[in-house]
Amino acid sequence: MQATDYQRTKLFWIGVLTLFTAAMLFVLRTGLAGDMAADIYAGIPNPGEAIGSALGAAFLGFAFTLFLASPLLDAVGIGNVLRGAGICFFAGTVMAIGGATLAGPETAQALFWGGFLIQGIGWGAMEAAVNPMTTALYPEDKTHRLNVLHAWWPAGIIIGGLIGFTVSTMGIPWRMAMATALVPALGVLILSLGVRFPPTERAADGISFTDMLLEIVRAPTFLIWLGAMLLTVSLELGPAAWIETALSAKVGFNAVLLLVYVAGLMFVMRHFAGPLSRRFSNPGLLWVCSLAAMVGLFMMARAESAVLVVLATTVWGLGVSLLWPTMMACVSERYPRGGSWFIGLIGSAGALTIYFLLPVLGRMYDTAMAESAGGADTLAALRAADTPEAAAQLQTIEAQAAPQAFEFVAQLPIPLLVIFGAIWLFDRRQKAGLHAAVQSNAERA
Numbered sequence: 001m002q003a004t005d006y007q008r009t010k011l012f013w014i015g016v017l018t019l020f021t022a023a024m025l026f027v028l029r030t031g032l033a034g035d036m037a038a039d040i041y042a043g044i045p046n047p048g049e050a051i052g053s054a055l056g057a058a059f060l061g062f063a064f065t066l067f068l069a070s071p072l073l074d075a076v077g078i079g080n081v082l083r084g085a086g087i088c089f090f091a092g093t094v095m096a097i098g099g100a101t102l103a104g105p106e107t108a109q110a111l112f113w114g115g116f117l118i119q120g121i122g123w124g125a126m127e128a129a130v131n132p133m134t135t136a137l138y139p140e141d142k143t144h145r146l147n148v149l150h151a152w153w154p155a156g157i158i159i160g161g162l163i164g165f166t167v168s169t170m171g172i173p174w175r176m177a178m179a180t181a182l183v184p185a186l187g188v189l190i191l192s193l194g195v196r197f198p199p200t201e202r203a204a205d206g207i208s209f210t211d212m213l214l215e216i217v218r219a220p221t222f223l224i225w226l227g228a229m230l231l232t233v234s235l236e237l238g239p240a241a242w243i244e245t246a247l248s249a250k251v252g253f254n255a256v257l258l259l260v261y262v263a264g265l266m267f268v269m270r271h272f273a274g275p276l277s278r279r280f281s282n283p284g285l286l287w288v289c290s291l292a293a294m295v296g297l298f299m300m301a302r303a304e305s306a307v308l309v310v311l312a313t314t315v316w317g318l319g320v321s322l323l324w325p326t327m328m329a330c331v332s333e334r335y336p337r338g339g340s341w342f343i344g345l346i347g348s349a350g351a352l353t354i355y356f357l358l359p360v361l362g363r364m365y366d367t368a369m370a371e372s373a374g375g376a377d378t379l380a381a382l383r384a385a386d387t388p389e390a391a392a393q394l395q396t397i398e399a400q401a402a403p404q405a406f407e408f409v410a411q412l413p414i415p416l417l418v419i420f421g422a423i424w425l426f427d428r429r430q431k432a433g434l435h436a437a438v439q440s441n442a443e444r445a
Helices: 008-031 033-040 047-069 078-102 105-137 142-170 174-179 182-191 209-218 222-251 256-280 282-302 306-320 323-334 336-373 376-384 388-401 403-410 413-444
Strands: none
Touching (some): 008 047, 008 078, 008 105, 008 142, 008 256, 033 105, 047 336, 105 323, 142 256, 142 323, 209 336, 222 336, 222 388, 222 403, 222 413, 256 282, 256 306, 256 323, 282 403, 282 413, 323 336, 388 403
């Protein structure tokens, strides 16, 4: 059957709602990290590393689910995988909220971590399904459609971020903000009932499951894209998961608003991905985006005022806005026989990187805070003191500790500039050679 034989618009919007829910949960975890750490991890020596580990649990579930679900997508069915994502979003949220509310400290920490892990499993199931579904529904316009689909990731961040900010500002418990994600999670389940979903492009083209798996041996250049994905996803999701904790003290307001602002930039930029891709080519667009992300992160590390932080965040946000969906489009276009397996591989590899990166950033932040405070004991005493003077000192220490993590991540685009630059030049030379050959043949004819 052709892609047009399916309810393309309805299926596309089911994918949008599933991705929107994952984004809401991502920003709620991120934006409420400080409140959750104060509630769940109160009194432990390294709360930054602990909350980083809990946030990383979602990336762990995301990575392994995406890795396992992608090659089995046609066997399980895109519709079943999307329904499973909705169930995990709902169950993981209930587990994190309920565990933190009803259990004792140690059990609460375990359930909280486990709830985020299940949310991550739903996130991975969503990512495994929506990208191959979109390329199957719109094979003639992959880059544009994937970017429009992923524009609803920042839309979810905007809504979730505003909810988190409002709840945090008004002193409402973080559980109430997290519970709002239950509504779109139920919506995914209801809308996906009784709808016929398409097979992936690989299955529709008659490429067997074995051939799809063997494509990784036949196309070793895919490993270059796999390695690049480890770095591109770190540029976007690593800093995004740490912005609220690291920059709130520096800007003087809840920095989750910066995520909302960057999400607005992403939402707009992803609707222009098609024209930009035709202007630069996909590798050229990735090169430009990587350069902007690197400059933005270095600026973020050195910014000393709220205005400069916003400017730096703008440059970084413009840079990372097109990286994830354009990487998916590149792999789908260059390795069609790899199907959902290749798309899932690069996504899961990127997410696994974040699982390891977030605790590292948290540890760097804890160390920098201790050094800025004059020692771990002094820092612990300031955290224990419930006075305005101690709170002011902590805010100063947090602002001084922020740059190290961003300087570390800012070095990651350097190899990307080499990789994407080389591919961009190679493609241009190939296209020029092909054009010259066609022109020569026409002249001889």
